[in-house]
Amino acid sequence: MDLLQLPSELLYLWHTYRTEVLLSAGILFAVVRLALHWRTRRSEQGLTRPALSSIEEKSLPALIQQPVELDQHTKLPSPRPPRPKIGPKRVTGTKRAKDISTAQELAIDSVQPLIFYYTLGGTTRVYAEHQASLLSSTSERILKPEVLDLAQIDYDDYFISPPKSPNANTALFYILLVPSYDIDTELSNFLAHLRETHHDFRIDTAPLAGLAGYAVFGVGDSREWRTEREGYCKDAIDVDKWMARLTGGRRGFPLGQGDTGSDGGVKKTLEEWTKGIKGMISGLAKGEGLGEGMKGSGEAIESEDEDGDDEAESGALVLENGRAENAESVRKPSKRSQTDDLEDLRAPIPVDFTTTRPSSKTIAPPPKAMVPVNSPTYNSLPKQGYTIVGSHSGVKICRWTKSALRGRGSCYKYSFYGIASHLCMEATPSLSCSNKCVFCWRHGTNPVGTTWRWTVDPPDLVFAGMKEGHYKKIKMMRGVPGVRAERFAEAMRIRHCALSLVGEPIFYPHINELLAMLHSERISSFLVCNAQHPDQLAALGPVTQLYVSIDASNKDSLRRIDRPLHRDFWERFLRCMDILREKRFTHRTVFRLTLVKGFNIEEEAEGYADLVARALPAFVEVKGVTYCGTSTAAGAGLSMGNVPFYEEVQAFVLSLEAALLRRGLEYGIAAEHAHSCCVLLADRGRFFKRAEGDEGGERKWHTLIDYAAFFRCLESGKAFGPEDYIGEPTPEWAAWGRGGFDPRDERVDRKGRPKAVEVVE
């Protein structure tokens, strides 16, 4: 083909394929246009957020919630309206406890610190007060700290829900100063309360989430408890964990630990720690909240992480005080994945019916000695003059025994009941008690507990050990100047046993056998119990005289003064009153009132009269407290100022007698022993009488005991009552107003110089 033919050829091709060409060009144009349009849109969209997938959406709040430092002039950007979500709503994560909301935190303008402490020896109270003074001077936003003794407060007022703060914008911050003890103390009770509250299905899982926060400082001794595994600061660690759960993780500051065994001592560490607390509380008072993201600073999930112990609790290795032994060996099961959703939850929850994990009830820890050899208690008791018998009993000779050996007078029991002190053994079969009375001489180190869970020594071992210990101490008096030979010889035959030394004798599971052993050797018995063990009281067999300590006339006062371990202490106390009323025909029952000025005297006579009306004891012994001058007493807030003068005791007794008369109860003042600051009221109908066979004679008080008659009654095997062994009339010198000192003895002052017998008119 030559070149002249090309145009006609092209024309021919055009006419043949023009339709296809035009169509293809149109399609190509459309494709290019579309491509250009799409590219433009994409570049525009790159400047804004892409539409969210449901997964991406979940991570976004975390970004948005990053704390932003704002000054007051900064305007918050108005939030973008939420995009409608596509697809089913997926719920993940765990339920958050109700807590102080961020809005509330911002509204806080002041913080009220509450410093809780517990103490046996008194030192932690001093630290608490010191810390309060360190926090006091800070700023207007931090209110004056309140210092609260855990042994004095009602846990329900503070640890089920927070108390009301002084005003709406004031938040409460709890600081807990917690020493540790390897014995049962009220702290065990407090820990049990926290644990029970956490597990109580009627109470929110985080009932204390309304607090601004909390912090715990532990006090321990690393010389003896070297590591946390060995028990160093263990009680504080437990308190911290429970508080994390109860507050939904509002730990404001890490657990502090003060070591009494370290060079700098506890004070220095506490001061450092308090500096940190101060800064943190200041932040709270400015509405800064606890902050986020810092370990231990506020997310409830953190305390969930600590729930491993719950598993240990339900496992086999739980001790009665709620602590898990060897908790590491009890692993928690793996948690549900954080991505579990509601749909997953519709499936039946798999339950392993084959589980063989024994419950805490099936494997109890083996019982331990109440006072283990080389424990602090074991080491401290002999220093206080006690002889430890076996693993839970003790004996000690009292100052009146020594005094009587030297002819310098016996105690009030001689004046009231005819017991010569040099013939008396003072002992206890249980050094443990369920109270922690402010005036107790136990120096704060003796074990306490609500139930007997120690090894039990047989009664014959206890009895033999008591006698041996007593005689050994009497023999040591042999060379003491002034000891009268005839009294020393008499003292080598025990005639009476006062089961009242320390602890709670009725707690001993073989108390009836022990009493029977005493009686079989013609040793009379006085038993003093604390009105906390009604079942044991009801089951108690014969005893020459049965005492119940009545340390207060009402619930609040009893809590304050006896600091009982039982939560139902008042119900137990009242039940004991009713049991005593029933026993009044079989036992010589006595109320022992120990008066402590500022605690249980003022305006309580009416309350005591009501209790007498309820129990109808044969006698009411009223005694002023003896100040033992220990740090425990000081720790409990007791000083010489709390010891009433004898005139005050006398005035109280008169008002009690009047209150009883107003109730139609004929009790009268039968005897006194001014030297012991002690006065005896007795039931006039039973013990103010004429001498046997002297129908026309004068009525007299008959408070002495006919011990021979008591043993005759016992040995007869027949039922008998207090009226069957009433002794001679109460001596004249012991009558009201005569002082109660036997004129045959020599009265001396503290330095042994002769002293005139005072007669109190």
Ligand SMILES: Cc1cc2nc3c(=O)[nH]c(=O)nc-3n(C[C@H](O)[C@H](O)[C@H](O)COP(=O)(O)O)c2cc1C
């Ligand atoms: C009977 C007794 C038991 C103790 N047990 C422990 C213990 O298990 N772990 C510990 O770290 N410290 C223990 N300690 C040391 C006390 O926690 C420490 O001395 C504390 O300062 C006592 O405080 P307080 O004087 O306020 O009672 C114990 C002390 C005593 C007297």
Ligand code: SF4
């Ligand atoms: S009754 Fe008590 S105070 Fe009196 S001598 Fe006996 S142990 Fe001592």
